[in-house]
Amino acid sequence: MLVAIVLVGAGLFYALKRSCSPGPLLGKILFTLPFVGVCIYIAVKMGPYGPFLIALMGVALSYLWTPHIVEVICSPLTNMFDGGNVPPEKKPYYSIATSKRKRGQYLEAIAAVREQIAAFPEDFEGVMLLASIQAENLQDVPGAENTLNHFCERQKSPPNQIAAAWTTLADWHLKFGMDVDSARASLQKIVERYPESELALRAEQRIAHLVETEKMLMDQHDRPTIHLPEGVKDAGLLDCTEFLRAKEIDPGKLAAAHVKHLELHPHDSEVREKLATIYAKDFQRLDLATMELAQLINEPRYSAKQIAAWLNLLANFQIELGADVVTVTATLQQIVDRFPDLPTAEVTRRRLARINSELKGRGEAKPQIKLGAYEQNIGLKYGSPGSKS
Numbered sequence: 001m002l003v004a005i006v007l008v009g010a011g012l013f014y015a016l017k018r019s020c021s022p023g024p025l026l027g028k029i030l031f032t033l034p035f036v037g038v039c040i041y042i043a044v045k046m047g048p049y050g051p052f053l054i055a056l057m058g059v060a061l062s063y064l065w066t067p068h069i070v071e072v073i074c075s076p077l078t079n080m081f082d083g084g085n086v087p088p089e090k091k092p093y094y095s096i097a098t099s100k101r102k103r104g105q106y107l108e109a110i111a112a113v114r115e116q117i118a119a120f121p122e123d124f125e126g127v128m129l130l131a132s133i134q135a136e137n138l139q140d141v142p143g144a145e146n147t148l149n150h151f152c153e154r155q156k157s158p159p160n161q162i163a164a165a166w167t168t169l170a171d172w173h174l175k176f177g178m179d180v181d182s183a184r185a186s187l188q189k190i191v192e193r194y195p196e197s198e199l200a201l202r203a204e205q206r207i208a209h210l211v212e213t214e215k216m217l218m219d220q221h222d223r224p225t226i227h228l229p230e231g232v233k234d235a236g237l238l239d240c241t242e243f244l245r246a247k248e249i250d251p252g253k254l255a256a257a258h259v260k261h262l263e264l265h266p267h268d269s270e271v272r273e274k275l276a277t278i279y280a281k282d283f284q285r286l287d288l289a290t291m292e293l294a295q296l297i298n299e300p301r302y303s304a305k306q307i308a309a310w311l312n313l314l315a316n317f318q319i320e321l322g323a324d325v326v327t328v329t330a331t332l333q334q335i336v337d338r339f340p341d342l343p344t345a346e347v348t349r350r351r352l353a354r355i356n357s358e359l360k361g362r363g364e365a366k367p368q369i370k371l372g373a374y375e376q377n378i379g380l381k382y383g384s385p386g387s388k389s
Helices: 002-018 022-082 095-102 106-119 124-137 141-152 159-177 180-193 198-208 210-221 251-264 269-281 286-297 304-320 325-338 343-353 355-360
Strands: none
Touching: 095 106, 095 124, 106 124, 124 141, 124 159, 141 159, 159 180, 159 198, 180 198, 180 210, 198 210, 198 269, 251 269, 269 286, 269 304, 286 304, 304 325, 304 343, 325 343, 325 355, 343 355
């Protein structure tokens, strides 16, 4: 009887705690306890007629408690569909602010966003929404910068969100102010905040292309007038039309331009890959191409997919320029050893299985083009392949 009393009491307490309306349930409990006690006392006094009174008590209690008992039994199943009595997660709602923004009520939208941010100061979505209204709708880039800087100064702000905020701010400086210096300063904050990280590497690559981005934006804003020269008359009657062909860019000058760019921005992977391609395709200098690609391959901050692509590119250059099977196999084997779980690893295994036939099917090695005195030292400006620029 003591165990039964304890179990009943625990069940009532659990039901009272989870009930959406604890007041009426507490009233039922306060009624049931004395009611059961009185019924049992009277049943004992009635002697042989006591069981009838107990049966009537059971009917009354079943009418009173059946809904709650059914709820307890069926709640594990119904909770799968309606979530049960679990309170909803508290989170900010920006639907009002978004609606006001669409209607052009920007100040009212900012007020609605600030109301949510006051309750959830660390919510990245709200901070970015507020800054975007300031920058994109009110053309208040300094105000947006203050909003994002205030968020980034918080110690609890995640690094990915901080980097995204400063990168977006750099985009706004370029888009609305064409201010390359401010954009560079925003990206430089990422490099200084998270040095030697993947976030810093991405920011450095963005910085390397800021000049090109500025030129593109300026061209879109103020398109220059293009004067087309008069075409050659009676071109079909000329004996020779070689002079009409567009002049190809001198690969030596292009390589020199890439080198100069890399001296200022050594982490620009796109330009370094182009330089390696020029060494391999135009000058047949596998040693210089290998040195440039090795600096990309040995940089741990690049993704596995990028490194695997550069290893494949290096293997292609080695095959085209007459490297032996041991060298090519060692290059491709790095993909399998370093990234065994990538899909490209399985592709590389199949390629290694037929590498001998691939080497046999290559064309004759192209004659090596002799570089000028300046170009001979182009690739040596960065040190050994394993060193960092």
